[in-house]
Amino acid sequence: MRDAAPQTIHLKDYTPFGFLVDKVALSFRLDPQATRVLSRIAFRPNPEAADRRFFLHGEGLKLIEARIDGEKINPEISETGLEAAVPERPFIWEAEVEIAPAANTALEGLYLSNGMYCTQCEAEGFRKITFYPDRPDVMAPFDVRIEGDQPVLLSNGNPGASGAGFAEWSDPWPKPSYLFALVAGDLVAHPDRFVTRSGREVALNVWVRPEDADKCAFAMESLKKAMRWDEEKYGREYDLDVFNIVAVDDFNMGAMENKGLNIFNASAVLASPETATDANFERIEGIIAHEYFHNWTGNRITCRDWFQLCLKEGLTVFRDSQFTADQRSAAVKRIRDVTLLRARQFREDAGPLAHPVRPESFVEINNFYTATVYEKGAELVGMLRRLVGDEAYARALDLYFTRHDGQAVTIEDWLKAFEDVTGRDLTQFKRWYSDAGTPRLRVSEDWQDGRYTLSFEQFTPPTPGQDEKPPRVIPIAVGLLGPNGDEVRRTQILEMTEEKQSFTFEGLAARPVPSILRDFSAPVILERESGNAERAFLLAHDTDPFNRWQAGRDLARAALLAMLRTGAAPDPAYLDAIRMLARDEALDPAFRALALDLPGEEELAQALFDAGEIPDPQAIWEALERFRQTRAEAMADLARALYDAHQVTAPFAPNAAQSGARSLANAALAMITRLDGGALARRQYDSADNMTLQLGAFSCLLRTDRAGAATRAFYDQWRDERLVIDKWFTMQIVNARPEDAAGRARELAAHPDFTLKTPNRFRAVFGALSANQAGFHHASGKGYALLADWLIRLDPLNPQTAARMCSAFETWRRLDPSRQKLIKAQLERMLAVPGLSRDMTEMLTRIRAA
Numbered sequence: 001m002r003d004a005a006p007q008t009i010h011l012k013d014y015t016p017f018g019f020l021v022d023k024v025a026l027s028f029r030l031d032p033q034a035t036r037v038l039s040r041i042a043f044r045p046n047p048e049a050a051d052r053r054f055f056l057h058g059e060g061l062k063l064i065e066a067r068i069d070g071e072k073i074n075p076e077i078s079e080t081g082l083e084a085a086v087p088e089r090p091f092i093w094e095a096e097v098e099i100a101p102a103a104n105t106a107l108e109g110l111y112l113s114n115g116m117y118c119t120q121c122e123a124e125g126f127r128k129i130t131f132y133p134d135r136p137d138v139m140a141p142f143d144v145r146i147e148g149d150q151p152v153l154l155s156n157g158n159p160g161a162s163g164a165g166f167a168e169w170s171d172p173w174p175k176p177s178y179l180f181a182l183v184a185g186d187l188v189a190h191p192d193r194f195v196t197r198s199g200r201e202v203a204l205n206v207w208v209r210p211e212d213a214d215k216c217a218f219a220m221e222s223l224k225k226a227m228r229w230d231e232e233k234y235g236r237e238y239d240l241d242v243f244n245i246v247a248v249d250d251f252n253m254g255a256m257e258n259k260g261l262n263i264f265n266a267s268a269v270l271a272s273p274e275t276a277t278d279a280n281f282e283r284i285e286g287i288i289a290h291e292y293f294h295n296w297t298g299n300r301i302t303c304r305d306w307f308q309l310c311l312k313e314g315l316t317v318f319r320d321s322q323f324t325a326d327q328r329s330a331a332v333k334r335i336r337d338v339t340l341l342r343a344r345q346f347r348e349d350a351g352p353l354a355h356p357v358r359p360e361s362f363v364e365i366n367n368f369y370t371a372t373v374y375e376k377g378a379e380l381v382g383m384l385r386r387l388v389g390d391e392a393y394a395r396a397l398d399l400y401f402t403r404h405d406g407q408a409v410t411i412e413d414w415l416k417a418f419e420d421v422t423g424r425d426l427t428q429f430k431r432w433y434s435d436a437g438t439p440r441l442r443v444s445e446d447w448q449d450g451r452y453t454l455s456f457e458q459f460t461p462p463t464p465g466q467d468e469k470p471p472r473v474i475p476i477a478v479g480l481l482g483p484n485g486d487e488v489r490r491t492q493i494l495e496m497t498e499e500k501q502s503f504t505f506e507g508l509a510a511r512p513v514p515s516i517l518r519d520f521s522a523p524v525i526l527e528r529e530s531g532n533a534e535r536a537f538l539l540a541h542d543t544d545p546f547n548r549w550q551a552g553r554d555l556a557r558a559a560l561l562a563m564l565r566t567g568a569a570p571d572p573a574y575l576d577a578i579r580m581l582a583r584d585e586a587l588d589p590a591f592r593a594l595a596l597d598l599p600g601e602e603e604l605a606q607a608l609f610d611a612g613e614i615p616d617p618q619a620i621w622e623a624l625e626r627f628r629q630t631r632a633e634a635m636a637d638l639a640r641a642l643y644d645a646h647q648v649t650a651p652f653a654p655n656a657a658q659s660g661a662r663s664l665a666n667a668a669l670a671m672i673t674r675l676d677g678g679a680l681a682r683r684q685y686d687s688a689d690n691m692t693l694q695l696g697a698f699s700c701l702l703r704t705d706r707a708g709a710a711t712r713a714f715y716d717q718w719r720d721e722r723l724v725i726d727k728w729f730t731m732q733i734v735n736a737r738p739e740d741a742a743g744r745a746r747e748l749a750a751h752p753d754f755t756l757k758t759p760n761r762f763r764a765v766f767g768a769l770s771a772n773q774a775g776f777h778h779a780s781g782k783g784y785a786l787l788a789d790w791l792i793r794l795d796p797l798n799p800q801t802a803a804r805m806c807s808a809f810e811t812w813r814r815l816d817p818s819r820q821k822l823i824k825a826q827l828e829r830m831l832a833v834p835g836l837s838r839d840m841t842e843m844l845t846r847i848r849a850a
């Protein structure tokens, strides 16, 4: 939809819809060019609403006929919907509309993907299917009839009558229209069953194209684990007779939690050992669980309006993180989550796109499916749990589920459940939802006569539209270590509520070493002057695995920043400490692999910027390269020993133990490749029987003079496996040298397998380009120009995906004047494109305003 004057929508303007919906009956006659959608909707006046204007959303619909109580009417139709005069009593609305799924490239509403009909209605896609009050606070039971010649016809709820060319579905649970789904295609099922704890038998199916039938088993196992876990941990049981998952190639997001009919991006469901990496398996397990958990946190209890998006997403991300922590390693999961939070959300919070977890306004809601809403939203749930304790958290969730089942609610309702259970006043905590920006926490300490005092000062920098920010409540988990490395004070939560606050520990025999913000107890930036000796001490002794990892990270970061500032050689203190850790057999290999990861280019750039310096992406890349080379030389023997010790001989399983071993072996291989020119990587590549090892070797070979041969061989082997070919595109670009990255992306965008139609493929090329920071920010500006060219091409077809990728430019204000000028020119060029979507216009305008 392209409209001339995009409207800004404000949270404060919320009013309930003037009518309630008692029942929705939909009938689809499928046709690629001319699908007919017949709706029969029972409305009645909403006693809670003052405004009785009868406006139904609708975009791009051809109205054939509309009736009220059987009488034909002629409603007033605009670009965004229709308005009609209706009686002041219950009435039946009927409409017949025509839509063209084959022409729908935006992948919102009803569209075709490889000949299969599917839908995506969150956030506002249902209005592209029929006229309806398309807002989450209008909930109703749906009956659906589908007529089409596809062998499989699916919708939400329980199956009803079916026969040649038709199927009927009935969903008894009232739901908002964004959870509506329909699928019709030539699909095969991977079936199973699950018996809930109260004895309900549920038929489970993963539906895929016939050629993908061998890639469903892991998703199904993940689903059953998630169903059991939600019963055991949250007391939540599934509530329909069937649960269907469908894999779709052309999909804007990861997956969608439509009631009883989850639709997944194929990359988030299909996996076999040969084609998926350990990281893919873990992601699939997490996303399957995430969408399943939405059945309660999102579907049974939904959001009153889209400003409350974090209510369902923050809570559900938190729940899926808990699930993964239980299935695998809690420490590894926490480190990965925080790494992602810092790379994406802290970056967002520090730039022109910063917004509160609950935004106050938006133009296009699709632009707010962000790291802030999801990842920071989940951190807020974690902080709440820390502040009230595990037991009160469980009682608050029980109260929330019973009190609000079947309702569309707000952050206020969510917090009220915690206040009622605990008696706490959460007014100050609510600022976490309304104030954007990442708080800085400055720490100082004092030691006198056995009294140790930690003093904190909090400060949140200004963000767009928010200058002054009052202090927030921050749970700071702290433990203390004695000089010999023993823990002298176990973890306790210091609850900071003031701008400045001190906490004293009494009765200590010697000055302790503090371990602050254990388990990353709050999404803040810790500012503390501590030397390498203390970091090395914590790396060796901290009992908190997150802070142990953090100490190693801080050492590496300090060494890298020193290299960047003075051209110094990598600090031997880091090398000594990391060697010790890497060979510590008591530590989980996955943890050791994470400890060998270096701070990324984004983290270093922001650190320099925060210190008042201008980061140079090229210099950062060179420093990282030199650091890795020096480290590889310093660890040569150890790397080989680690590699040999972590070869998995058992049959492949994507479990935590095996994937940890493979990740450490691959980390060692990356070091070895810097010394042997790729000889070992070539051997691993040739003998690999799984994608984790093959891709690990491939990415090493891409940095050697064996790159050309490896690239051809990989393509020839996997040309028919689209998800593997996505990796092939990505790997070549993320591993390219900065001066080559844009050229490589340009060549690959001309490859016959490149297409604008499939967001996965577009991201495989252009997401990879923006991930190659030094390549994207190459001083010539060629990375900027190339991305802008392709966003301009994608926008008319798929504005949602195009708009999201604009965030590649969000850090522009921290760069040097020359790069700023180059980016600004591209922002202006894109904004000047006639008919640019409101999605892109909003994103670019916000970025440019910085």
Ligand SMILES: [Zn+2]
Binding pocket: 290, 294, 312, 313, 316
């Ligand atoms: Zn979600």
